[in-house]
Amino acid sequence: MSSEKKKWGAIILCLVIGYLATKSTDLQSSLFGRVVMGGPMVALLISMIVCNIIPSMDKDFKAGTTFSSKKFLNWGIILTGGTLSFASIMGTGVKALPLIIFNILLSFTVALLIGKKIGVSKNTSVLVGGGTCICGGTAIATLSRIIKAADAEIAFAMAAIFLFDTISAFSYPYIMTGLGFTDNQFAFVAGTAINDTSSVAGAQATFQAMIGNPDFNGALNVKLVRTTMLIFVAIVWTVLMARDAKKNGEAAASDSIFSVVQKTFPMFILWFVVMAGLNTVGAFSPVGLSILKKMSKFLFASALAGVGFKIKFSEVFSKGLKPIALGGITWACVAASSFLFAFLFAGYIG
Numbered sequence: 001m002s003s004e005k006k007k008w009g010a011i012i013l014c015l016v017i018g019y020l021a022t023k024s025t026d027l028q029s030s031l032f033g034r035v036v037m038g039g040p041m042v043a044l045l046i047s048m049i050v051c052n053i054i055p056s057m058d059k060d061f062k063a064g065t066t067f068s069s070k071k072f073l074n075w076g077i078i079l080t081g082g083t084l085s086f087a088s089i090m091g092t093g094v095k096a097l098p099l100i101i102f103n104i105l106l107s108f109t110v111a112l113l114i115g116k117k118i119g120v121s122k123n124t125s126v127l128v129g130g131g132t133c134i135c136g137g138t139a140i141a142t143l144s145r146i147i148k149a150a151d152a153e154i155a156f157a158m159a160a161i162f163l164f165d166t167i168s169a170f171s172y173p174y175i176m177t178g179l180g181f182t183d184n185q186f187a188f189v190a191g192t193a194i195n196d197t198s199s200v201a202g203a204q205a206t207f208q209a210m211i212g213n214p215d216f217n218g219a220l221n222v223k224l225v226r227t228t229m230l231i232f233v234a235i236v237w238t239v240l241m242a243r244d245a246k247k248n249g250e251a252a253a254s255d256s257i258f259s260v261v262q263k264t265f266p267m268f269i270l271w272f273v274v275m276a277g278l279n280t281v282g283a284f285s286p287v288g289l290s291i292l293k294k295m296s297k298f299l300f301a302s303a304l305a306g307v308g309f310k311i312k313f314s315e316v317f318s319k320g321l322k323p324i325a326l327g328g329i330t331w332a333c334v335a336a337s338s339f340l341f342a343f344l345f346a347g348y349i350g
Contacts, residue, residue: 003060010064010309014072017043018302022294034169034202040137041162043301044155047308057309068306069151074268076299077142081275082284082292084228095349096222099192099341100229103334107133111330120322123149126237127157128323132330135227136161136195141300142230145268146237151310156320158304160327161195168335169199173206183216184350185342191222193338195331231276 021043025035037045047065051057057065108129115125126147130139137158144154172194176186186207194200197220204219278284284292342349 003063006058006060007064007067010061010306011068014047014065014068014302014305014309017046017305018072018298018300021046021301021305022298034205035199036166037162038137038196038199039297039301040141040304041158043305044158044308044311047305048155048311048313051309051311052313062310065306065309069303069310070145070306072299072303072306073141073145076296076303077138077145077268078271078275079292079296079299080138080142081231081272082279083289083296084231084276084279086228086231086276086280094225096188096192096225099188099338100222100226102341103192103337104133104229104233106337107330107334110333111326114329115326118322118326120326121153123147124153124157124323125326127153128160128327128330130233130237131157131161131195132327132334134195134230134233135197135223136165136199137300137304138196138227139230139233141303142234142272143237146234147241151307154304154307155311156323157327159320160324163324164327164331165195165199168194168331169196169203172203173210177207177210181342182346182350183211183213183218185346187218187222188349189335189338189342190219192226193335194219194223197223197227228276231273234272 018039022039024037024042025039028035028037108126111125111129111132112122114120115122115128120128123144127140127143127149130143131137133139140154140157140161143149144157149157172190173186176189181189190200190203190207194203200219200223204217207219208214208216279289
């Protein structure tokens with residue numbers, strides 16, 4: 001088989017795995033009433049299993065998986081921008097903005113400080129911090145391209161986020177009902193302390209059933225505002241990476257930070273912001289938005305399939321335990337912040 005055929009065979013395989021993983025969420029919903037594991041994580045696990053079964057992969061096959069992990073990731077991020085809106089910050093969830101901003105600062109601070117202390121790479125710490133405070137896998141995917149994270153770092157961060165996201169999605173509705181939280185208090189905590197949007201939707205569905213109100217959507221409204229903050233976080237990390245490039249001598253000494261940003265700014269982030277702007281002015285119909293969401297999830301899953309083909313289980317168990325511990329610590333700090341806010345500012349929340 002020619003090298004080009006092997007490369008395209010790997011790309012097609014990643015697309016097939018991405019499609020099956022994305023469709024698995026429908027099966028999960030019908031079986032369990034909610035999405036237990038997001039499509040990208042399913043794709044990552046499937047490709048990791050295949051990678052560990054196959055004795056070895058040649059460079060041509062690896063070239064195809066590398067193409068998938070990078071290009072599909074970029075395209076998925078761009079399409080995700082079209083599902084976000086600057087206008088949402090002024091919507092229902094605007095009251096939660098102070099808590100969201102505090103949790104973003106808290107998450108990155110804890111992840112970077114504790115990560116350094118326990119020997120986790122800076123890139124992995126950034127991904128864990130971003131995944132915890134913004135939106136799980138989507139934030140990890142976006143930030144990984146900005147900070148040039150290795151595939152193993154992406155996989156470790158995804159595993160750390162998924163584990164604790166699952167725990168919170170299943171337990172929070174019962175914990176907050178037991179504590180006597182109001183509907184709005186639940187919305188604040190679930191919307192700011194559960195990572196993935198599908199997990200927030202699952203927790204909200206459980207809470208809806210418990211309170212007997214199928215029209216309650218407060219948690220998703222708060223989560224929408226939180227997800228929109230990915231735009232600003234992505235821009236901030238782009239500027240920080242440009243500053244580091246100048247500081248480390250990777251840019252000319254005479255260059256200003258602005259000029260370095262101009263030279264190093266990832267174009268997919270520019271298109272990501274453009275797509276968000278188009279959605280803000282109502283450029284996409286409801287059908288169009290639905291297609292963008294489905295396509296972005298499919299591309300993320302296909303990209304993570306490419307990542308999984310480079311990860312061995314032995315590496316996860318030997319090098320991935322510290323990132324998972326870091327994910328737990330960061331998750332606990334953000335959860336404590338949201339619960340404490342709900343207690344102290346119950347009058348403000350309503």
